[in-house]
Amino acid sequence: MHADEVSLHSLIGSDTAAEPAFVFDDTPVSRAEFSGKIGQTAAWLAAQGIGKGDVVAVWLVNRIEWIALLFAAARLGAIVAAVNTRYRSAEVAHLIKLSGAKLLVIEAAFRAIDFAAILADISKDEVPALQKLAVIGPHAVSAQWPCARFDAFEKPYPSARAQGDIDLPVLLYTTSGTTKGPKLVAHSQRTLTSHANAVARALRLSPQRHSLLAMLPFCGTFGMTSLLGFIAAGATIHVLDAFEATPASKILSEHRITHAFGSDEMFRRILALSDAPRPYPHLEVCGFAAFQPGWRELAAQAEARGLSLFGLYGSSEVQALFSIGRGTDAFADRIEGGGWPMSSEAKVRVRNTETGQLAAPGVSGEIEISAPSRFLGYFNNPDATREAIAADGFFRTGDIGRLRGNGSFVYETRAGDAMRLGGFLVAPGEVEDELKSCAGVADAQVVAVDLNGQARCVAFVIPAGAPPQQETLLARLRERLAGYKVPARIYLVDAFPVTDSANGVKIQRAKLRAMAIERIAAE
Known part of the structure; x- marks a missing residue:
């Protein structure tokens, strides 16, 4: 494919120049x-001394400046490091240090977030x-570093020479992270x-018929991929600066x-606002x-x-969607994580984690992916990249799933969350x-722990109404599940430990495992 066809700028197209590309707060922005x-943004970046290979960290909620900065960086051959708006000082410092960002674009404050x-x-x-x-905006944010205003849309700057390379890094996402802090996932204009x-x-999007509500943050692959897909389609995108x-x-x-x-959780909150039997009759697809x-x-x-x-599948490394x-x-299949790859060139296989052999359809193992959407590697981390990518180019996802045998697949769990019980x-x-099907149980989470040298599962239950008896629950599970799947303990809790990510609130299974070990030790 010709380089111009896979530049980010090619997504804008020229045939729909008058159509709105975005609507921000009821204000349309045409293509x-x-x-x-x-x-204008590319000229402004060049005036700040940003050129080929330089990294700009973008720490903003969803606004037109965010997207303009990404496309402008692509034109200059610079790189955008996406900073999660939920991050706090240690996480922001880690990302800026790891990326080597020269410039940080920020707003002083947004609702409850005091960036300064x-x-x-x-x-x-x-x-x-x-x-x-x-x-962005009139307020200064720091006495430690020189501060410029982002005034690209108000003031003319000398135009900058384009020198983007479609196969060099242009966007860095953070992975959800390990104990050593998140890695940076590098994508190019081509990916x-x-x-x-x-x-x-794949979604058969039509500029005339279809439109997107962009309610996910641009700093994560989930928000960015849906945004870019609808820009590519020429469809209108209505943007929420942050989800409410x-x-x-x-x-x-x-x-x-x-x-x-x-x-x-987003869809749950939206549905709860209306009593109408069919509140959004025009919605066709909610991924x-x-x-x-x-x-x-x-x-x-x-x-x-x-x-x-x-249901969907994605990651920073192979992109969302x-x-x-x-x-x-069938409904039960459609809502499962996984589904059918968007790209006809994508290949998905599953490897048996015990034998190392490729698994047959229906057999669970680690999902491996080869696709045009695959990342370049972890930024400035060749060792981690080598570990993650097999010799034939497949990305080892660290996710457990199974092939259906018809071209689709099912995502089951993170490899770290999968439990090895009874072999x-x-x-x-x-x-x-x-x-959760038991009376008196509002919600449940299960983790595996080592109990007397044997892997057993431990359950945490949020009760609904009168707290259920552990023995009653265990008796029902023994009737319904193989013995090795029945929890060794069931503990009642008021809530599960959670963490905020760019894409939503996730339950901290590692913390649940630590809680299980502590409680068992205390017995």
Whole structure:
């Protein structure tokens, strides 16, 4: 494919210049206007001393400047490091240091987020490469670094020479992280653009008929991939600066939105706002990531009210919306994580984690992926890249799943969350679903621990009403599950430990494991 066809700029196109590309807070931005803003932003970046290979950290909520900075960096051959708006000082410092960012683009404050105060907790020694801050809005944010204003849209700067290379890094995402802090996942214009085009084709998006509610943060692959896919399609994108259910519901209704992507919790909150039997009749596809227990029940309730949820699969490394369920799938299959790859060139295989051999359809193992959407590698981390990518180019996802045998696959759990019990790989969801079907159980989480040299599972249950008796629950599970899947202990809790990520609230299984070990030791 010719380089111009896989540059980020190629996604804007020229034939729909007058159509709105985005609507921010009821203000439309046409594709022609957006193209102009990219040119202005590239000139501004060059005036700040940013050129080929330089890294710009972008720490903003969803706004037009965010997207303009990405497309402008691509034009200059620079790199954008996406900073999660939920990050605090240690995480921001880690990302800036790891990326070697020279410039940080920031706003002073947004609703409850005091960016300036968080920045004040970072010392210059922690981020030696950072030379300058650029602030959106009138407020200064720091006395430690020189501060420029982001005034690209107000003031002319000398135009900058384009020198982007479509196969060099252009965007860095953070992975969800390990104890050593997150790694940076590097994508090029080619990986981003080819996947955006694949998404537009697979979803059969039409500029006239389809529109997107962008309610996920641009700093994560889930928000960015859906955004780029709809830019590629020429469809209008209505943007929320940050997710709130009430404005999301208003946009869905008033603008007859056809597509939305988000977490199960986002859709739960939106649906709770309306008593109407079919509150959003124009919605065709709601792609959702299941981060919370009870997602199957949510999907069934949504379906009964005309809101079709579609299971997805993705990661920072292969990008979000890597695959999706199809409308022709049985409901139970369509809502599962996984689905059908968006790209016709994508290949998915499953490797038996015990034998190291490729697994037959229906057999669980580690999912491995080869696709045009695959990342270049972990930024400045060749060792981690080598570990993650097999000799034949397949990415080892660290996720457990199985092939269906018809071209689709099922995501079951993270490899670190899968439990090896009685010599078998068990997804926690299997035990959790049984617990949640028991009277008196509102919610359940299951983790594996070492008990007297043997791997056993331990359950944590949030009671509904009168607390259920452990023995009653265990008796039911013994009737329903193989003995090795029955928890050794069931503990009642008020809530599960959670963490905020760019894509939603996730349960901290590692913390649950630590809690289980502590409680057993205390006995």
